[in-house]
Amino acid sequence: MTLPETVTDHLDGEEPVAEVDLGGEDRLLVTPTRTLVYRAEGLLSEETVEEYPHDAERITLTTSRRKAKLTLDYGLDGEETLSIPKAKIDEVLHPLLAGVLDANGITAPGETVKRTFRFSELTLIVTDERVVKHIGQAVWDEEFEEYPFEDVTDLEFEPGNVxxxxxxxxxxxxxxxxxxxxxxxxxxxAITDALLSYHDVRDIDELRAQTADEEVDEPATETEEDSPFGDGPDLFGEDEEPEPEVEEESTADEATDQLIQQVEEATADEEPTDDEPTSTDVDAAGDAPDTAELAAEIDDLRDAVEHQQAELERQNDLIEQLIEELRQGR
Incomplete structure (x- = not known):
């Protein structure tokens, strides 16, 4: 589709790398440095082009029934808010985040953003060289974490009920x-394909074998040979801070810890003391707790807590939507 002359003038020689139809004649275009929004002339408005540079420090997302608003925070230079149809948010967020990561030097020149995901307060960005993760109400800010594939040695997926x-x-x-x-x-x-392609292997098992071979060939450093603390934690605080866990994980872990403590107490009651002979009687052994059954109970409890957390998040979204509509006078 031919671009309107007004848009061409604002491109300043840049070529759009992505284009999203916003409805009617309105369009959003993403260049390597900016996002442009073209609004066609209407009964109540003139033809306009809005520009949003990609060197933002923070991106937040708010939604109502029909609209979504992306706010780009430029620090001392203030904020700019981009309003789009709610149904278009995934199409817009992917190229916009790719541009912001590139402008902030997070991705390298030529690095391609493969997929972007937004789950509640988790933003996940998969490129052909790394995974970028951000946890929080903001879609993205400078408190992100990244995992370059160069240092990834294994990948697993553990399914649950929710x-x-x-x-x-x-x-x-x-x-x-x-x-x-x-x-x-x-x-x-998305993650598996990008990871395997980066390491040029056929599957995760081959990646594990390749990593094991590299570890065997790698000579031990002087620190590893001489340190009396072996492979234990860094006693001088140079380790990275532990990753903050999302709320539903901590809730489930607390409940799981309680069950584990009950299992340990039950097991301790069955252990013989110094004054009692060890019993091999079949009836006594039958009174021991079924660890497999307890493990299944722990898994069920974790899944139940995760389901409750998901339901609470859904209700919270409904409340926020109601507040937004009341503010708009609906």
């Missing part, structure tokens, strides 16, 4: 985050 846990082994540590089950397959495919 959400699937993504377990990424990066630089010797396991990083966990959750995706709703309805989107879990898309997340799994």
């Amino acid at each position: 959400a699937t846990s993504v377990v990424l082994t990066h630089d010797g540590r396991q990083e966990r985050f959750k995706a709703p089950n309805e989107d879990a397959r898309a997340v799994e495919a």
Whole structure:
């Protein structure tokens, strides 16, 4: 489709890398440095072109029944708000985030953003070289975490009743985050395909074998040979701060810890003391707790808590939507 002359004048020689139809003749175009929004002339408005530079420090998203608003925070230079139809948010968010990551030097020149996901307070961006994760009400800000594929040695997915846990082994540590089950397959495919392509392997098993070979060939450093503390934690505070867990995970972990404590107490009651002979009687052994059954109960409890958290988040979204509509006088 031919671009209106007004839009061409604002491009300043840049070529659009993405274009989104906003309805009618309105269009959104993403260039390497800016996002442009073209509003066609109407009964109550003139033809306009709005510009949103990609060097933003923070992006927030608010939605109502029909509209979505993306606010780009430029620090001392203030804020700019982009209003689009709610149904178009996924189409707009993907190229916009790609432009912001590039402008802020998070992605390297030539690096391609493959997929973007937004789950409640989790934003997940998959490129051909890394995974970028942001947790919080903002879609993105400078408190993000990134996991370059160069240091990823393993990838697993643990399905649950409500959400699937993504377990990424990066630089010797396991990083966990959750995706709703309805989107879990898309997340799994995006990360797996990008990771395998980066390492040029056929599957995760081959990646594990390749990583194991590299670890065997790598000579031990002087610190590893001489340190009396072995592979334990860094005692001088140089380790990265632990990743903050989302609320539903901490709630589920507390409940799980209580069950684990009950299992340990029950097991302790069955252990013989120094004054009692060890019993091999079949009836006594039959009174021992069924660890498999207790483990299943722990999994069920975790899934129930996750389901309750998802329901609370849904109700919170409904309340926010109601407040927004009341403010608009509906």
